Amino acid sequence: MGLNMSILYTGKRNKLLNDSPTLSSSNPNNNNNNYNNNNNNNHGSGINSISLSDEDYGKSSSSSSSSSITTESYSLSSSPKQPNSPMINSSNSNNNTTSFCNNPFKFSFFKWTLLESGSTMKGSPPSSRYAHTMVSIENKIYVFGGYNRTYLNDIHIFDTDKNEWSLADTKGTPPIGRAFHSSWCWGKKLYIYAGFNGKLILNDLYSLDTEEMVWTLEQTNGFPPKPRFEHTTSLVGSSIYLFGGANDSYWLSDVHILNLETLTWKPLNVFGESPPRPRCAHSMAVRGSNIFVFGGYDGHIRLNDIYALDTEKNKWHCLSNHNQRKIGRAAHTASMIDNLMVLLGGFDGTSRLNDVSVFDTKTLEWKPTIISGTPPTIRSYHCSTIVNNKMYIFGGYGESNILNDIYILESVFPSLSDLCILNILLSKTLNDELGNSGGSNDKHKLSDQQFEKLIQLLPENLRIQISQTKLLNHWWTSILQKPTSTLPKSYE
Numbered sequence: 001m002g003l004n005m006s007i008l009y010t011g012k013r014n015k016l017l018n019d020s021p022t023l024s025s026s027n028p029n030n031n032n033n034n035y036n037n038n039n040n041n042n043h044g045s046g047i048n049s050i051s052l053s054d055e056d057y058g059k060s061s062s063s064s065s066s067s068s069i070t071t072e073s074y075s076l077s078s079s080p081k082q083p084n085s086p087m088i089n090s091s092n093s094n095n096n097t098t099s100f101c102n103n104p105f106k107f108s109f110f111k112w113t114l115l116e117s118g119s120t121m122k123g124s125p126p127s128s129r130y131a132h133t134m135v136s137i138e139n140k141i142y143v144f145g146g147y148n149r150t151y152l153n154d155i156h157i158f159d160t161d162k163n164e165w166s167l168a169d170t171k172g173t174p175p176i177g178r179a180f181h182s183s184w185c186w187g188k189k190l191y192i193y194a195g196f197n198g199k200l201i202l203n204d205l206y207s208l209d210t211e212e213m214v215w216t217l218e219q220t221n222g223f224p225p226k227p228r229f230e231h232t233t234s235l236v237g238s239s240i241y242l243f244g245g246a247n248d249s250y251w252l253s254d255v256h257i258l259n260l261e262t263l264t265w266k267p268l269n270v271f272g273e274s275p276p277r278p279r280c281a282h283s284m285a286v287r288g289s290n291i292f293v294f295g296g297y298d299g300h301i302r303l304n305d306i307y308a309l310d311t312e313k314n315k316w317h318c319l320s321n322h323n324q325r326k327i328g329r330a331a332h333t334a335s336m337i338d339n340l341m342v343l344l345g346g347f348d349g350t351s352r353l354n355d356v357s358v359f360d361t362k363t364l365e366w367k368p369t370i371i372s373g374t375p376p377t378i379r380s381y382h383c384s385t386i387v388n389n390k391m392y393i394f395g396g397y398g399e400s401n402i403l404n405d406i407y408i409l410e411s412v413f414p415s416l417s418d419l420c421i422l423n424i425l426l427s428k429t430l431n432d433e434l435g436n437s438g439g440s441n442d443k444h445k446l447s448d449q450q451f452e453k454l455i456q457l458l459p460e461n462l463r464i465q466i467s468q469t470k471l472l473n474h475w476w477t478s479i480l481q482k483p484t485s486t487l488p489k490s491y492e
Contacts, residue, residue, distance in 0.1 A: 131179035136392075142155060251299050289312045301328060302348050340367070
């Protein structure tokens with residue numbers, strides 16, 4: 001039988017969370033790590049090509065269930081922080097050229113919505129908190145624990161159909177208050193694992209039957225992981241994959257599997273030429289049988305590397321793209337919307353963030369994004385979850401306060417005129433650039449600097465949502481063959 005353990009926290013590792021007001025006596029905005037991703041030059045060298053097995057790939061091909069994806073590797077290096085903007089989140093910081101003009105669908109279009117009490121939200125939201133967990137079962141979101149002057153063990157339910165909060169009335173003995181734990185759902189059960197309660201680093205496992213609302217302390221079998229916090233867990237099939245985290249002595253890079261049918265733990269021997277270095281406060285998201293890991297803190301720097309764990313082959317792949325270098329960060333979130341891994345916020349070693357980055361897990365490319373609506377304020381240690389392809393975020397630690405607001409980020413389709421405007425603006429800026437550079441014959445390349453300037457010029461009306469996906473082919477034809485046919489007169 002697996003033994004539930006805990007480790008007494010001695011305070012030896014205050015440096016671990018120097019951006020956390022809980023475990024550090026320093027100001028949460030202090031930078032003790034001298035952030036410099038140039039230290040990563042010898043870490044995680046990429047490979048010329050990888051093959052990721054994924055059940056999703058098989059849906060588009062009857063001959064194979066896997067796809068070979070080629071990408072070039074690069075050594076990670078620092079990049080200047082990008083300004084926060086409600087319209088654009090683009091982290092291109094090099095002089096490479098990228099093809100956009102002939103394909104507006106390289107962009108991802110999103111919209112932010114703030115749910116406000118009394119107007120778009122009912123009920124009383126949870127108290128302000130950070131380092132909590134947030135998972136969804138069908139159309140309900142469950143928020144558990146976290147920290148705000150004390151370690152919490154309450155559970156709140158958000159009904160996404162009604163946009164209504166309620167405090168759960170549970171039976172049985174709940175988990176002790178904690179933060180920096182992990183959570184997942186399987187069937188109708190919600191699970192809470194490990195974390196930190198102010199004195200002890202934990203590795204206990206609780207479940208909540210969301211139909212009977214009864215807590216159970218689960219007894220596991222096999223070889224349970226060491227107690228830890230700031231780790232990540234992801235569900236693949238009927239198994240939980242645990243990666244990384246920290247305890248009182250070490251940053252961790254081990255991988256463990258929990259079989260949820262038998263509640264049996266086992267360590268996983270993972271292969272790969274370049275496995276991730278030990279880390280905590282990273283993010284994980286799943287597509288098919290692949291688990292994607294981004295960023296985190298290794299005790300020295302906030303990382304900006306990205307890895308994929310192929311759970312069918314038990315193999316790590318280092319994913320790199322020489323055209324895009326993201327800001328290193330920890331205490332952020334990552335959620336999967338279709339094949340897009342959407343990153344939000346976090347702490348870069350100097351300040352908290354509220355930017356959105358989108359990684360396409362099929363093409364292994366960072367996508368340029370155009371985002372309308374009012375974005376969340378800067379934050380770290382917040383939580384996110386997906387319901388009906390919408391990403392809900394709640395809480396976190398802000399600039400100088402602890403938060404309890406809730407936002408929705410959803411993918412939207414731009415209108416025909418918006419896409420036409422985008423295409424024409426791209427072409428116009430391209431022509432201007434080609435003229436300034438001596439008239440290159442390449443009509444489909446736009447420098448990253450020029451691209452970033454262009455995005456700031458996009459019109460306010462690039463915010464219209466169209467839900468009929470059947471119009472995609474019509475949009476494509478209209479944009480490429482008749483780019484002015486649906487253009488408003490003010491833009492002709």
